[in-house]
Amino acid sequence: MAHRVQVYILGGSGYGGGELLRLLSQHPNVETIHAVSRKYAGQPFWKVHPNLRSVVNGTFEAEPDWVAFAQAENPVVFSAMPHFELARQLQELEAVWDKHGLKGRLTLIDLSGDFRLDSAEAFERAYGKPHPYPQALGGFVYGLPEWQKEKIKGARRIASPGCFATAIQLALLPLAGLKNLGFIAVSAATGSSGAGATPSETTHHPTRANDFRAYKVLSHQHEAEILRMLETERTAGYSLAFVPHSAPLVRGIFATVQLHPPAALGLTAKTLRKRYEDFYRDAPFVRLVEDTPRVAAVVGSNFCDIALHEKDANIVIMTTLDNLVKGMAGQAIQNMNIAKSLQENSGLLSVGCYPI
Numbered sequence: 506m507a508h509r510v511q512v513y514i515l516g517g518s519g520y521g522g523g524e525l526l527r528l529l530s531q532h533p534n535v536e537t538i539h540a541v542s543r544k545y546a547g548q549p550f551w552k553v554h555p556n557l558r559s560v561v562n563g564t565f566e567a568e569p570d571w572v573a574f575a576q577a578e579n580p581v582v583f584s585a586m587p588h589f590e591l592a593r594q595l596q597e598l599e600a601v602w603d604k605h606g607l608k609g610r611l612t613l614i615d616l617s618g619d620f621r622l623d624s625a626e627a628f629e630r631a632y633g634k635p636h637p638y639p640q641a642l643g644g645f646v647y648g649l650p651e652w653q654k655e656k657i658k659g660a661r662r663i664a665s666p667g668c669f670a671t672a673i674q675l676a677l678l679p680l681a682g683l684k685n686l687g688f689i690a691v692s693a694a695t696g697s698s699g700a701g702a703t704p705s706e707t708t709h710h711p712t713r714a715n716d717f718r719a720y721k722v723l724s725h726q727h728e729a730e731i732l733r734m735l736e737t738e739r740t741a742g743y744s745l746a747f748v749p750h751s752a753p754l755v756r757g758i759f760a761t762v763q764l765h766p767p768a769a770l771g772l773t774a775k776t777l778r779k780r781y782e783d784f785y786r787d788a789p790f791v792r793l794v795e796d797t798p799r800v801a802a803v804v805g806s807n808f809c810d811i812a813l814h815e816k817d818a819n820i821v822i823m824t825t826l827d828n829l830v831k832g833m834a835g836q837a838i839q840n841m842n843i844a845k846s847l848q849e850n851s852g853l854l855s856v857g858c859y860p861i
């Protein structure tokens with residue numbers, strides 16, 4: 506068991522980096538935290554993440570000091586850089602880690618989409634460009650704890666899932682493996698922080714704050730993660746259509762999954778609830794709620810709330826989570842805890858603010 510871990514964050518000035526700093530600073534097993542930012546090198550963390558002032562001390566580094574980090578007893582690196590960046594850098598990083606005796610000891614947890622899929626073909630289909638380092642694909646465990654916790658235990662390379670992919674897989678996991686589920690309609694809305702800290706046309710306040718629209722209809726990159734889980738679980742006789750929306754929120758995802766399975770599957774309101782209760786009995790961050798889950802009830806926390814409805818064989822499953830916590834930094838820390846044999850909920854016990 507690792508009682509003390511030492512952390513480096515690559516991409517420390519982004520939204521994911523800020524959430525990692527906030528949560529890891531309260532983690533009882535985290536001894537030291539270093540964070541890298543090219544733009545803010547030499548500046549205190551609070552310059553970029555003002556909520557951390559006087560609580561999380563430290564300054565951004567221009568680049569990691571791997572020589573010093575080699576002294577760490579339980580080194581953990583979180584990569585919170587944009588898609589493609591870790592994939593571009595990994596070969597060189599592995600060589601440096603090897604040189605300093607870190608390669609086999611270090612736990613690397615990637616928050617981007619670079620290593621979530623196993624094949625170069627699947628990656629290019631989802632992300633529209635060839636993978637920069639295809640040889641490394643398949644070397645990462647997909648870090649969705651509610652699906653494959655056993656594989657995460659002791660893993661040295663973990664790819665944390667996407668935020669939409671987490672919300673939708675948590676809605677579908679208890680049904681995975683069933684045959685003839687039929688058409689699965691998925692609609693999910695996200696807040697603007699899902700697009701990261703760099704401003705863009707789609708995140709600009711005047712054009713986003715009072716609007717509600719769909720984007721990447723039937724072509725969002727996270728669909729590949731969801732389909733891979735369903736296929737791995739040998740689900741058959743279904744088709745899935747995913748329509749993402751951007752909602753006038755900063756944080757949060759609300760996903761609605763609808764299906765009309767045949768009566769032979771026996772999915773009534775009662776059996777459905779029992780199925781989800783049994784499946785998530787040992788999942789500390791999944792809560793089954795009545796009526797509707799609410800974004801305001803999960804923001805700031807690592808919880809995913811799920812509500813279930815059935816009427817005339819129509820099934821509705823709704824999930825909410827904070828895209829920056831259970832959809833990103835919180836889940837990455839949950840993965841660290843499991844990989845390093847720490848308490849699964851260490852550093853993740855804080856509840857969110859309500860109302861937000």
Ligand SMILES: NC(=O)c1ccc[n+]([C@@H]2O[C@H](COP(=O)([O-])OP(=O)(O)OC[C@H]3O[C@@H](n4cnc5c(N)ncnc54)[C@H](OP(=O)(O)O)[C@@H]3O)[C@@H](O)[C@H]2O)c1
Pocket residue numbers: 515516517518519520521522541542543544545584585586587588590616617618666667668698699700701702703828829832833
């Ligand atoms: N936002 C979400 O809801 C969410 C959820 C799940 C997963 N993710 C994924 O998690 C990753 C981080 O997301 P984010 O929202 O935190 O992004 P972000 O706010 O845009 O932050 C990106 C960070 O990466 C650094 N960076 C950018 N280009 C770099 C480069 N070429 N080399 C080294 N560092 C570079 C930036 O820092 P400097 O420019 O200061 O160096 C910044 O700290 C992304 O891959 C994203 O897709 C995001």
